[in-house]
Amino acid sequence: MHAASLSKVQRYGLRFVALGYLAALLLVPIAIVFVRTFEDGLGPPLEAITSPDGQHAFWLTLVCVGIAVPLNTVFGVVAALVLVRQKFRGKAILNTIIDLPFAISPVVIGLALLLVYGRNGWIGQDLIDAGIQVIFSTPGMVLATIFVSLPFVVRETMPVLQEIGNEQEQAASTLGASGWQTFWRITLPSIRWGVAYGVVLATARALGEYGAVSVVAGRISGETETLPLFVENEFTNFNLAGAYAAAIVLALLALVVLFSMNLLKRKETET
Amino acid sequence: MSISVEGVEKRFGTFEALKGVSVAVPNGSLTALLGPSGSGKSTLLRVIAGLEQPDAGRVLIAGNDATTVTPQKRGVGFVFQHYAAFKHMTVERNVGFGLKIRKKSKEEIAAKVDELLKLVHLDGFAHRYPSELSGGQRQRMALARALAVEPEVLLLDEPFGALDATVRKELRTWLRRLHEDVHVTTIFVTHDQEEAMDVAQQIVVMNDGLIEQVGTPRDLYEEPANEFVMGFVGEVNKVGDDLVRPHDIQILLEPDGVGSQEGQIERVSHLGFEVRVELVLEDGRRLAVQTTRQEAEEREFEAGQIVYLRPDRERKFATGA
Numbered sequence: 001m002h003a004a005s006l007s008k009v010q011r012y013g014l015r016f017v018a019l020g021y022l023a024a025l026l027l028v029p030i031a032i033v034f035v036r037t038f039e040d041g042l043g044p045p046l047e048a049i050t051s052p053d054g055q056h057a058f059w060l061t062l063v064c065v066g067i068a069v070p071l072n073t074v075f076g077v078v079a080a081l082v083l084v085r086q087k088f089r090g091k092a093i094l095n096t097i098i099d100l101p102f103a104i105s106p107v108v109i110g111l112a113l114l115l116v117y118g119r120n121g122w123i124g125q126d127l128i129d130a131g132i133q134v135i136f137s138t139p140g141m142v143l144a145t146i147f148v149s150l151p152f153v154v155r156e157t158m159p160v161l162q163e164i165g166n167e168q169e170q171a172a173s174t175l176g177a178s179g180w181q182t183f184w185r186i187t188l189p190s191i192r193w194g195v196a197y198g199v200v201l202a203t204a205r206a207l208g209e210y211g212a213v214s215v216v217a218g219r220i221s222g223e224t225e226t227l228p229l230f231v232e233n234e235f236t237n238f239n240l241a242g243a244y245a246a247a248i249v250l251a252l253l254a255l256v257v258l259f260s261m262n263l264l265k266r267k268e269t270e271t
Numbered sequence: 272m273s274i275s276v277e278g279v280e281k282r283f284g285t286f287e288a289l290k291g292v293s294v295a296v297p298n299g300s301l302t303a304l305l306g307p308s309g310s311g312k313s314t315l316l317r318v319i320a321g322l323e324q325p326d327a328g329r330v331l332i333a334g335n336d337a338t339t340v341t342p343q344k345r346g347v348g349f350v351f352q353h354y355a356a357f358k359h360m361t362v363e364r365n366v367g368f369g370l371k372i373r374k375k376s377k378e379e380i381a382a383k384v385d386e387l388l389k390l391v392h393l394d395g396f397a398h399r400y401p402s403e404l405s406g407g408q409r410q411r412m413a414l415a416r417a418l419a420v421e422p423e424v425l426l427l428d429e430p431f432g433a434l435d436a437t438v439r440k441e442l443r444t445w446l447r448r449l450h451e452d453v454h455v456t457t458i459f460v461t462h463d464q465e466e467a468m469d470v471a472q473q474i475v476v477m478n479d480g481l482i483e484q485v486g487t488p489r490d491l492y493e494e495p496a497n498e499f500v501m502g503f504v505g506e507v508n509k510v511g512d513d514l515v516r517p518h519d520i521q522i523l524l525e526p527d528g529v530g531s532q533e534g535q536i537e538r539v540s541h542l543g544f545e546v547r548v549e550l551v552l553e554d555g556r557r558l559a560v561q562t563t564r565q566e567a568e569e570r571e572f573e574a575g576q577i578v579y580l581r582p583d584r585e586r587k588f589a590t591g592a
């Protein structure tokens with residue numbers, strides 16, 4: 001036997017540790033959720049998620065994701081371009097600030113939003129006077145979702161931009177392309193897989209966000225409940241079928257997102 | 272179009288890339304910017320293209336001040352050392368890019384692309400992606416792409432620098448012929464003096480952000496303005512304060528009694544037609560002599576042999592030049 005290679009026992013041992021870890025901590029709990037959901041047939045879970053509150057939670061989740069992810073995508077591409085292609089004072093600070101949502105606990109993010117937009121917050125009362133309710137309402141939840149899912153597109157796009165360099169863009173400009181034309185025809189197609197990967201990660205994060213959204217939502221059933229909040233609410237009200245069913249909807253959405261991420265990765269390695 | 276650069280300065284941080292450069296390039300000429308790395312030659316080319324803004328000075332294209340004109344409007348074709356191929360586009364779409372930007376009709380673009388791909392010997396590669404081409408093919412594609420918009424000026428930044436020796440020689444002959452056909456004012460950057468001398472009609476020798484000399488290949492070789500130019504455009508030996516080319520030293524078997532120097536042959540290298548003889552002088556200094564194969568054979572040069580050297584056409588430059 002070669003000195004550097006592992007014995008059969010060692011190889012199987014390593015594999016057992018890796019798979020066992022995954023199974024015990026991830027797969028078994030998720031599988032149990034599935035089993036529990038359909039314990040009494042399709043009826044109860046179906047009823048729970050088609051209830052007005054369940055449907056509302058589903059739509060509200062889509063609204064939050066549907067606003068937060070596109071906004072963060074546009075911001076992310078612009079910020080990545082600025083950070084990679086431009087030199088300016090405070091660049092390092094901007095670069096660090098973008099990572100704040102990773103570093104700060106979501107609950108703190110929620111509290112911070114309360115301090116700004118809440119009734120006793122910085123501009124909260126002014127907004128309420130102007131007829132805009134942010135906290136305990138959809139705008140606040142969208143803001144919280146934007147906050148927590150902000151870094152992904154920037155972070156996935158920056159390394160790709162760095163790698164492609166700016167010679168292609170310079171070539172396009174000498175061929176007569178304007179800045180706008182260069183962006184659409186050269187830059188964006190070159191970074192598209194990086195951006196798409198960031199969008200997938202941001203979507204996954206936005207779908208599942210609980211902490212920050214929960215603080216600013218006020219948790220009014222049928223009004224300010226996204227799917228993760230709905231799951232928690234059903235659970236604490238001993239409506240287990242509803243909690244499990246909604247959890248499964250969330251899990252399925254996440255699976256679709258993860259699956260598309262894998263597809264993208266494969267595409268990326270092909271090109 | 273003629274190009275004129277007047278007093279151009281460019282700094283990157285504390286590094287002075289160009290320290291006040293003025294040069295004129297006549298309409299329709301083929302000019303090389305020659306110099307070692309860090310001499311400012313690429314920066315000068317990028318200033319002419321508008322890809323860098325000079326800190327001081329002007330760039331005139333066809334007599335008009337183009338200093339503040341964007342590259343987009345400057346009407347120059349630019350070819351990059353590393354091709355800058357649009358990786359997500361086929362060869363055909365790469366070459367047609369500038370025409371598409373100019374909103375030409377599909378038929379017009381197709382016809383022009385076809386013509387250019389023939390010119391650069393890439394017909395049949397229209398539907399390939401750049402990743403499926405060799406380095407030489409990518410660079411020819413980049414040239415076709417730059418020529419498609421019929422630029423008034425063609426600028427090439429170390430165009431053959433990333434290619435292997437055979438392809439490089441082939442492409443430079445081809446570039447010279449292309450220039451004879453197309454007659455667009457062309458400037459290319461190179462650090463290879465042989466390439467510059469082979470291709471260019473006019474050479475601008477640069478060093479340390481300044482121009483050392485401008486002239487034809489022959490001028491530079493025969494009448495170098497200073498020690499730097501003499502050393503850069505060909506091999507030199509230093510004998511005392513004198514500089515002499517290896518082929519301007521005669522090897523004698525006997526002393527001539529009027530100042531020939533004794534030396535011992537260290538090594539004889541046969542390089543085909545020419546033979547290179549390396550010698551050590553009495554004072555320990557080394558020099559190289561180029562001679563013909565015929566002479567080396569007749570005189571039976573070999574390592575260890577004592578010979579006498581007579582330099583011819585040696586030059587002396589003022590120190591500090």
